[in-house]
Amino acid sequence: MRYSVCACYYCLLGLGVCAVIEFSHVSFAYAANPGQQSLCDVSLTVHDGECVLLTGSSGCGKSTFLRLLNGLIPEFYPGERTGTVTIDNTLLTSASVYEMVGKIGTVFQNPRSQFFTVDTTSELAFGCENLALPEKEILNRIHSTVQRFDIEYLVDRDIFKLSGGEKQKIACASVDVLQPGIILLDEPSANLDYKAADDLRKLIQAWKSAGKTILIAEHRINYVWDLCDRVVILQDGAVAEDLNAQQKEALTNRQLNEWHLRSRARVSPQELVAVRLTDLRENSETESIELRGFSYQYTKDRKLFALDDMHIQTNAVTALVGNNGAGKTTFLECLCGIRKCPGILRYKDKEYRAKERRGLVFMVMQDPNHQLFTESVLDEVLISQPEQDKEAARGILEKLDLLPFAERHPMSLSGGQKQRVAIACAVASECPILLFDEPTSGLDYDSMRKVSAIMKQLKDTGHTIITVTHDTEFIETCCDYALSFGGPAYDR
Amino acid sequence: MLPEASIKKKPFALDPRTKLLLVFMEAVFVLATAGGEHLFFMRIALTALPFLLLLTARRYKTCAIGLAVLGVCTVLEYLVFPQVSGVLAAFLLIIITIVTRFFPAYMMGVYVIKTTTVSEFKAAMERMHVPDELTIPLCVMFRFFPTVHEEAVSINAAMRMRGIQFGGGKALSMLEYRLVPMISCSAKIGEELSAAALTRGLGKSRKRTNICRIGFGVFDWCVIAFALAIIVYWAWGFVQ
Numbered sequence: 001m002r003y004s005v006c007a008c009y010y011c012l013l014g015l016g017v018c019a020v021i022e023f024s025h026v027s028f029a030y031a032a033n034p035g036q037q038s039l040c041d042v043s044l045t046v047h048d049g050e051c052v053l054l055t056g057s058s059g060c061g062k063s064t065f066l067r068l069l070n071g072l073i074p075e076f077y078p079g080e081r082t083g084t085v086t087i088d089n090t091l092l093t094s095a096s097v098y099e100m101v102g103k104i105g106t107v108f109q110n111p112r113s114q115f116f117t118v119d120t121t122s123e124l125a126f127g128c129e130n131l132a133l134p135e136k137e138i139l140n141r142i143h144s145t146v147q148r149f150d151i152e153y154l155v156d157r158d159i160f161k162l163s164g165g166e167k168q169k170i171a172c173a174s175v176d177v178l179q180p181g182i183i184l185l186d187e188p189s190a191n192l193d194y195k196a197a198d199d200l201r202k203l204i205q206a207w208k209s210a211g212k213t214i215l216i217a218e219h220r221i222n223y224v225w226d227l228c229d230r231v232v233i234l235q236d237g238a239v240a241e242d243l244n245a246q247q248k249e250a251l252t253n254r255q256l257n258e259w260h261l262r263s264r265a266r267v268s269p270q271e272l273v274a275v276r277l278t279d280l281r282e283n284s285e286t287e288s289i290e291l292r293g294f295s296y297q298y299t300k301d302r303k304l305f306a307l308d309d310m311h312i313q314t315n316a317v318t319a320l321v322g323n324n325g326a327g328k329t330t331f332l333e334c335l336c337g338i339r340k341c342p343g344i345l346r347y348k349d350k351e352y353r354a355k356e357r358r359g360l361v362f363m364v365m366q367d368p369n370h371q372l373f374t375e376s377v378l379d380e381v382l383i384s385q386p387e388q389d390k391e392a393a394r395g396i397l398e399k400l401d402l403l404p405f406a407e408r409h410p411m412s413l414s415g416g417q418k419q420r421v422a423i424a425c426a427v428a429s430e431c432p433i434l435l436f437d438e439p440t441s442g443l444d445y446d447s448m449r450k451v452s453a454i455m456k457q458l459k460d461t462g463h464t465i466i467t468v469t470h471d472t473e474f475i476e477t478c479c480d481y482a483l484s485f486g487g488p489a490y491d492r
Numbered sequence: 493m494l495p496e497a498s499i500k501k502k503p504f505a506l507d508p509r510t511k512l513l514l515v516f517m518e519a520v521f522v523l524a525t526a527g528g529e530h531l532f533f534m535r536i537a538l539t540a541l542p543f544l545l546l547l548t549a550r551r552y553k554t555c556a557i558g559l560a561v562l563g564v565c566t567v568l569e570y571l572v573f574p575q576v577s578g579v580l581a582a583f584l585l586i587i588i589t590i591v592t593r594f595f596p597a598y599m600m601g602v603y604v605i606k607t608t609t610v611s612e613f614k615a616a617m618e619r620m621h622v623p624d625e626l627t628i629p630l631c632v633m634f635r636f637f638p639t640v641h642e643e644a645v646s647i648n649a650a651m652r653m654r655g656i657q658f659g660g661g662k663a664l665s666m667l668e669y670r671l672v673p674m675i676s677c678s679a680k681i682g683e684e685l686s687a688a689a690l691t692r693g694l695g696k697s698r699k700r701t702n703i704c705r706i707g708f709g710v711f712d713w714c715v716i717a718f719a720l721a722i723i724v725y726w727a728w729g730f731v732q
Contacts (some may be wrong), residue, residue: 101693101696104691106691110681112642112681113681113685116688119610122609130692130695358652359655365650369673370646370647370649370650370677371653373651373672374672375672
């Protein structure tokens with residue numbers, strides 16, 4: 001106690017602000033993968049009230065850094081650590097994850113898997129209940145969080161019925177009720193669209209004004225770029241660059257790309273919608289796919305979307321952009337016929353109803369885990385072919401850099417590789433129309449470029465591609481058209 | 493809405509312990525038909541009970557579907573069954589017996605699952621001094637099954653799109669195709685869920701607060717009195 005008083009006194013006199021987090025020559029290797037150093041010799045000091053953006057390409061050690069702080073290392077992810085980590089002047093030894101509860105709060109990436117209860121109010125109370133706080137105190141805290149975050153409309157709702165953005169708000173709120181001084185966010189926007197990322201930004205802003213110390217690990221840096229006081233770029237587990245506010249401002253997109261980082265510019269995908277549907281229709285001498293009468297409604301009074309007539313250029317990449325909840329994913333599901341819908345698709349002078357579209361349209365889902373079933377990558381491609389042909393299958397894998405993994409189990413691959421396996425299946429199925437649902441969500445710059453290159457390659461082999469996306473950079477890199485989808489966004 | 497308002501008991505809401513008692517009653521008296529002919533009218537009352545409860549919980553659609561199924565079965569039993577004979581009669585008898593016996597218990601189960609939150613359930617188990625070793629896995633089930641269901645729906649859709657369907661003598665590999673992604677997705681979600689729960693202190697202290705208010709109200713006592721009446725009436729049958 002006395003020590004910490006002294007420390008703060010020093011802070012006031014000398015540095016001006018306290019160092020809350022101090023990494024000194026920290027190295028770490030996961031027990032699951034002891035040969036590879038996830039962090040090597042990292043020394044970093046974070047001061048009280050700082051908002052730090054940790055970035056770098058996939059596998060650079062961002063998440064490891066956060067896990068060392070919240071105690072999930074070594075409690076949940078065992079491994080070998082050297083060097084010292086200090087939080088609030090307390091040396092972290094083999095401190096259990098529990099000591100960090102109430103001091104450090106963590107928001108995770110996947111909104112589907114960070115809730116313990118099934119309704120929002122219980123979820124908000126969950127952390128405090130675990131700390132055995134008195135009931136009145138818990139209710140007061142929930143009340144205050146709900147008001148500050150402006151989420152009255154989310155109280156007492158079924159979590160399964162919330163959108164991804166709403167789930168992430170609840171995740172932030174359930175961390176906030178524990179009133180931690182330090183808040184860690186581990187790729188919190190990976191599954192969010194443009195608007196939801198904006199909302200998340202507001203919550204982070206609120207924490208910042210409340211004086212919390214914030215660490216954000218992110219690929220998608222644009223929505224927090226001007227909010228953070230400092231940017232730390234990690235590369236292969238080491239600090240490659242530590243930029244203060246001025247240095248950060250001077251950084252150009254080009255330099256960021258050289259660091260394999262995403263763009264800092266915040267551009268709404270709506271702004272890229274250059275071609276309106278009507279323009280495309282007038283220009284219909286070139287071949288196009290015609291979509292007629294696609295509509296979908298959940299219940300009688302809630303219509304999700306209704307498209308009378310829509311044209312999509314064949315042999316091109318078309319991006320569908322639109323607001324949260326406009327029904328873009330549902331639209332793709334209708335297009336490929338896995339969801340019942342009255343629409344008719346006209347392709348090369350032939351009309352296809354929902355059931356007839358199998359073999360014509362293939363969809364690569366946002367979570368490729370849902371569409372890989374077999375024991376090996378090669379089998380996966382083989383069952384997709386109309387006629388099994390090993391040579392052709394190997395050829396497809398080769399083009400997608402997957403040949404070395406032909407005998408591997410699809411579930412043992414990385415996220416990006418799984419996605420490429422799903423694309424290989426799409427090619428093997430010989431479907432001329434390919435649909436992609438957010439193919440670049442949570443991808444770093446290099447992986448995004450790779451997906452773009454594959455898109456172009458697919459276009460060259462005569463495929464028509466329709467992709468739902470909120471990724472402006474991706475649209476700029478490889479999409480030929482951007483169409484605005486849903487509601488009032490039509491007449492921009 | 494204030495959180496205080498949302499944790500208050502709704503009118504006609506039953507305490508989880510009362511609900512457990514009712515599930516037990518359905519199982520003993522309707523499913524296992526304890527008491528035989530002696531309890532015929534009680535059994536009818538117990539058959540009607542889950543539907544009444546579903547009405548109090550405003551689950552009109554579930555209630556209507558359940559009543560329709562039960563109605564069809566009653567029509568089959570009293571109008572169609574006496575007219576047929578042979579294999580068809582045996583078949584009908586099996587269906588009628590299964591539905592009339594299992595269905596009330598099933599509907600009561602639906603009512604309990606749809607109207608009980610994890611917190612309420614946990615609070616009730618704590619009041620009954622059930623050890624945490626049993627309660628926590630059961631709580632996780634509440635969360636886990638809907639999650640697995642969501643995964644299964646997506647996987648099914650993907651299989652349909654890829655034209656992989658049951659049939660053609662490949663039923664076994666089809667089952668495998670379905671199970672493998674489901675198991676790996678569920679395992680991943682389970683892991684992430686545990687990590688998130690740990691960082692929010694699950695298991696930190698032995699004693700936990702629960703903001704959820706449970707307790708017996710007038711409606712609870714009515715239902716409990718009804719259950720006791722049946723049990724007493726049943727016991728009376730033995731004395732005679």
